[in-house]
Amino acid sequence: MTSYRLSIQPRLRLIIMITTTIVLLLAGAASVVVDFISLSQITGRDLNTLANVIAIDSTAPLTFRDRDAAREVLTSLRAKPSVVEAAIFDRTGKPFVTYSRHGSFTPGSLSGVIRTSHPSHIQVFTDVIFDGEKIGTLYISGSRDMVKTRLKQYVLILIGILAITLAIAFVLSSKLLKIVSRPIAELASVARGVTQDDNYSLRAPAPGTSAPGEIADLVAAFNQMLGEAERHRNELEHQVHERTAELSVVLDRNQAILDSAGDGIFGLDLDGIVTFMNPSAARILGSTEFKPVGKSLHANIHSATCPDRTLPYADCRVCGARLDLPVRTGRGKFNRFDNTTVPIEYTGSTIVDASGNASGVVVTFRDISEQLQIERMKDEFVSTVSHELRTPLTSIRGALGLLGSGLLGTVSDRAQRMLDIAVTNTDRLVRLINDILDLERIDSGRVDLNRAIVDSGDLMIEALEGIQPFAERARVTVIADPSHAGVWCDHDRIIQTLTNLLSNAVKFSPAGTTVLLNGSAADGMYTFAIEDEGRGIPKEQLENVFERFKQVDASDSRQKGGTGLGLAICRSIVAAHGGRIWAESEEGKGTTFRFTVPLYEEETIALAPEETASPAAPERPVVLIVEDDVDLARVMGASLQARGFETRHVVSGRSAVAACLDEKPDVIILDLVLPEMSGFEVVHWLREHEPLAHVPLVVYTAHELTAADHENLRLGPTEFITKSRVTPEEFEHRVVGLLASIDGCQEVQGAA
Amino acid sequence: MAAVSRCSAALLLAALIAAHAGSAPAASDIAAGEYQIKAAYLHHFAQFVEWPQSVLPPGAPIVIGLVGDDPFGRAIDEIAGKHANGHPLVIRHLRWNDPLGGCQMIFISSSELDHLGAILLAVRGFSLLTVADVDNFTERGGMIELMTVQHRVLFDINTEAAAEGHMKISSKLLQIARAVRGTTE
Numbered sequence: 001m002t003s004y005r006l007s008i009q010p011r012l013r014l015i016i017m018i019t020t021t022i023v024l025l026l027a028g029a030a031s032v033v034v035d036f037i038s039l040s041q042i043t044g045r046d047l048n049t050l051a052n053v054i055a056i057d058s059t060a061p062l063t064f065r066d067r068d069a070a071r072e073v074l075t076s077l078r079a080k081p082s083v084v085e086a087a088i089f090d091r092t093g094k095p096f097v098t099y100s101r102h103g104s105f106t107p108g109s110l111s112g113v114i115r116t117s118h119p120s121h122i123q124v125f126t127d128v129i130f131d132g133e134k135i136g137t138l139y140i141s142g143s144r145d146m147v148k149t150r151l152k153q154y155v156l157i158l159i160g161i162l163a164i165t166l167a168i169a170f171v172l173s174s175k176l177l178k179i180v181s182r183p184i185a186e187l188a189s190v191a192r193g194v195t196q197d198d199n200y201s202l203r204a205p206a207p208g209t210s211a212p213g214e215i216a217d218l219v220a221a222f223n224q225m226l227g228e229a230e231r232h233r234n235e236l237e238h239q240v241h242e243r244t245a246e247l248s249v250v251l252d253r254n255q256a257i258l259d260s261a262g263d264g265i266f267g268l269d270l271d272g273i274v275t276f277m278n279p280s281a282a283r284i285l286g287s288t289e290f291k292p293v294g295k296s297l298h299a300n301i302h303s304a305t306c307p308d309r310t311l312p313y314a315d316c317r318v319c320g321a322r323l324d325l326p327v328r329t330g331r332g333k334f335n336r337f338d339n340t341t342v343p344i345e346y347t348g349s350t351i352v353d354a355s356g357n358a359s360g361v362v363v364t365f366r367d368i369s370e371q372l373q374i375e376r377m378k379d380e381f382v383s384t385v386s387h388e389l390r391t392p393l394t395s396i397r398g399a400l401g402l403l404g405s406g407l408l409g410t411v412s413d414r415a416q417r418m419l420d421i422a423v424t425n426t427d428r429l430v431r432l433i434n435d436i437l438d439l440e441r442i443d444s445g446r447v448d449l450n451r452a453i454v455d456s457g458d459l460m461i462e463a464l465e466g467i468q469p470f471a472e473r474a475r476v477t478v479i480a481d482p483s484h485a486g487v488w489c490d491h492d493r494i495i496q497t498l499t500n501l502l503s504n505a506v507k508f509s510p511a512g513t514t515v516l517l518n519g520s521a522a523d524g525m526y527t528f529a530i531e532d533e534g535r536g537i538p539k540e541q542l543e544n545v546f547e548r549f550k551q552v553d554a555s556d557s558r559q560k561g562g563t564g565l566g567l568a569i570c571r572s573i574v575a576a577h578g579g580r581i582w583a584e585s586e587e588g589k590g591t592t593f594r595f596t597v598p599l600y601e602e603e604t605i606a607l608a609p610e611e612t613a614s615p616a617a618p619e620r621p622v623v624l625i626v627e628d629d630v631d632l633a634r635v636m637g638a639s640l641q642a643r644g645f646e647t648r649h650v651v652s653g654r655s656a657v658a659a660c661l662d663e664k665p666d667v668i669i670l671d672l673v674l675p676e677m678s679g680f681e682v683v684h685w686l687r688e689h690e691p692l693a694h695v696p697l698v699v700y701t702a703h704e705l706t707a708a709d710h711e712n713l714r715l716g717p718t719e720f721i722t723k724s725r726v727t728p729e730e731f732e733h734r735v736v737g738l739l740a741s742i743d744g745c746q747e748v749q750g751a752a
Numbered sequence: 753m754a755a756v757s758r759c760s761a762a763l764l765l766a767a768l769i770a771a772h773a774g775s776a777p778a779a780s781d782i783a784a785g786e787y788q789i790k791a792a793y794l795h796h797f798a799q800f801v802e803w804p805q806s807v808l809p810p811g812a813p814i815v816i817g818l819v820g821d822d823p824f825g826r827a828i829d830e831i832a833g834k835h836a837n838g839h840p841l842v843i844r845h846l847r848w849n850d851p852l853g854g855c856q857m858i859f860i861s862s863s864e865l866d867h868l869g870a871i872l873l874a875v876r877g878f879s880l881l882t883v884a885d886v887d888n889f890t891e892r893g894g895m896i897e898l899m900t901v902q903h904r905v906l907f908d909i910n911t912e913a914a915a916e917g918h919m920k921i922s923s924k925l926l927q928i929a930r931a932v933r934g935t936t937e
Contacts, residue, residue, distance in 0.1 A: 057924065060925055060928045064796060066928045069928040
């Protein structure tokens with residue numbers, strides 16, 4: 001991987017060689033230049049001296065114009081090889097004698113020679129002075145050849161020295177560099193070994209004693225570093241082993257828990273995709289071959305019949321990674337392998353990571369088929385018991401009412417007091433029975449909401465008016481701050497809820513405080529809020545208060561005269577409306593109960609038909625009471641007679657039919673549970689026998705009826721009244737009202 | 753007389769030519785006038801010879817005595833007034849029996865051939881340079897003997913005689929002399 005780079009030794013060697021070469025070349029060049037200059041100077045000086053001698057020697061020949069002598073003088077130059085040519089000029093500048101080492105030299109004149117100076121020659125001109133007079137000029141031309149020759153020799157010597165020096169430098173540097181480069185090369189190879197083979201036990205060999213101190217330090221430091229790294233690595237490996245072992249213990253344990261847990265457990269990611277499931281989940285869902293991992297729980301397993309399923313995934317109470325409800329429990333249905341459904345009780349827990357973001361969901365669930373069956377049996381039992389209690393209680397209450405009203409003759413004051421106590425307690429008992437049955441009915445989904453567009457402000461005022469007498473007795477001020485919005489709800493049920501919450505608030509408010517009722521619309525929902533200044537609810541109980549028979553203080557139930565079912569009913573009603581109810585409280589500073597109801601949305605609502613009011617009723621209309629409970633029939637008869645009705649009473653369905661054939665009643669009051677023929681059969685028969693098919697009917701039963709029941713029981717104008725849910729006075733009022741409306745209707749028809 | 757006139761005419765011509773060509777006479781140019789050259793030689797000899805200071809103090813004139821008939825004519829005037837080593841040249845015409853003590857150099861004319869021995873004898877030992885253009889002059893004790901060979905004026909030198917008169921003849925002069933008699937270095 002480093003092959004394209006020069007390693008340290010060749011590099012250093014190259015530097016040394018280059019340096020040596022440069023130094024030698026510079027030194028050589030300097031010495032050549034200096035030598036050249038000095039040689040030139042010496043040559044020049046030599047020539048000058050020579051010229052001076054020659055000039056002196058030539059004075060006599062010149063003086064006496066003795067050419068032979070002059071030539072002889074110049075010929076002496078032959079001893080000087082550097083002199084190439086020479087000449088003596090007379091005082092007029094004409095050549096007197098000439099000399100040339102090679103060939104001939106025939107200058108025209110002195111000035112001509114001066115002009116034609118030769119660059120490669122050193123030319124010396126010397127005046128020949130004799131007796132203070134210039135008698136001629138001597139010219140000597142010296143060759144620089146010697147200088148050149150010397151120069152050549154120098155260069156040759158220089159090259160030789162250079163070669164020798166480089167060779168020495170090469171050998172020396174190789175030896176010297178090994179001292180530095182070998183430890184570094186070894187260091188590098190060890191480093192490579194460590195990184196490539198992951199072998200931390202390698203160590204760089206200690207450099208020789210000849211190695212520089214820094215190199216030794218470097219190797220020592222490197223080895224120390226490797227030691228540290230190795231130690232760290234070993235520690236880390238050890239730790240990893242330990243952690244892995246710990247983790248596997250934890251994982252095994254968790255796996256064991258998951259595998260052995262009786263409850264089904266799903267893990268979901270943020271998209272609701274199942275990431276794991278335990279064997280129990282598979283068992284509950286019907287098959288070990290059922291492999292929902294990788295599929296959406298919400299879309300595939302969450303049953304379509306489950307109310308949460310209609311919500312978008314993120315809002316689903318079961319599978320949604322909701323941060324507003326980190327833990328929620330409830331009941332629902334899951335699809336099984338064989339396409340059936342299984343009722344389940346679930347706990348959906350949002351997994352929140354360290355930064356507070358949802359990272360997934362764990363859904364724990366168990367099969368509650370058996371539990372539901374038991375509950376159903378229990379509910380049926382309670383229902384039956386309650387129902388069975390309701391009829392005698394109604395008659396007791398009716399009888400007590402009649403007695404208390406003085407219609408059957410005056411009683412003593414003591415007896416009146418006893419009667420009042422009996423009425424109060426009977427009312428309470430009736431309320432309890434009604435609440436139980438109500439709750440059971442709503443929870444079992446058998447109740448049908450009679451929805452209409454209702455003004456929220458009207459609801460508040462109506463509830464306020466209803467609670468006012470009770471509040472006044474408790475000396476608690478109830479203020480409504482009504483805001484108006486169209487709410488899509490069952491009027492009576494919402495009034496019931498509001499009344500419940502208001503009475504609750506009044507009950508738990510100290511005298512002299514205020515309860516505030518207000519509301520606001522947002523996001524398609526209308527929120528009612530009931531604020532009190534009571535003692536508040538501890539935080540941990542805020543959810544519990546909506547459970548049955550759950551009160552903050554167990555002693556409250558009796559003290560405050562509640563049934564312990566009020567808030568449970570409220571929750572059921574609100575849930576049936578698709579709303580939500582919750583409590584907010586600060587202990588010691590009061591509580592706020594809020595619940596939401598859907599706002600009116602045009603497209604979803606068909607207008608409810610309006611009933612027309614009717615004028616007066618005819619004289620002494622006939623009421624046929626079909627009731628197997630003789631006592632109750634008697635009480636009803638007594639009260640209706642007091643209202644100016646004629647009453648007939650039969651105890652069975654068959655005799656009811658017979659009575660109708662004898663005399664067409666103006667109103668039939670029909671119980672449903674009858675000997676021989678049931679109330680349903682009676683209605684069916686009546687429908688087929690005109691004109692009885694349009695007789696006004698009051699279905700008066702202890703049963704809670706479904707919408708289907710209503711359809712099956714409707715005859716003429718029909719009222720459905722549940723026993724003990726209405727007071728005897730209200731019962732009478734509604735029967736009267738029903739009759740009145742029929743007459744009005746007939747009158748209108750007659751007029752038309 | 754006629755000979756003299758002819759010679760004079762020739763010398764005049766030579767002097768004219770010399771003046772025209774330059775100050776120095778052409779050695780080989782005999783035609784320019786033999787005596788014109790010989791006159792110049794006299795001047796040059798004065799330049800190459802060193803007299804003892806006692807005889808010739810600095811600045812003192814070098815007196816050249818022409819003994820006998822004057823063969824130079826006008827040519828000798830060319831050198832009168834010139835200097836040699838700082839000494840002005842002075843020319844004197846003498847007879848053979850005139851006292852020669854005031855001269856530093858004498859030119860003995862060929863006319864005085866008969867008196868040559870007597871003259872040489874008389875000046876022997878004196879610092880007086882003797883010059884003549886007679887044959888065997890140096891053999892007879894003369895110092896510088898001028899001769900004409902192949903149109904060239906040459907000279908022999910007798911250093912022995914010069915040394916006797918305490919005069920030093922420059923080696924340069926000796927170098928170009930045709931022959932040197934006496935001790936040579």
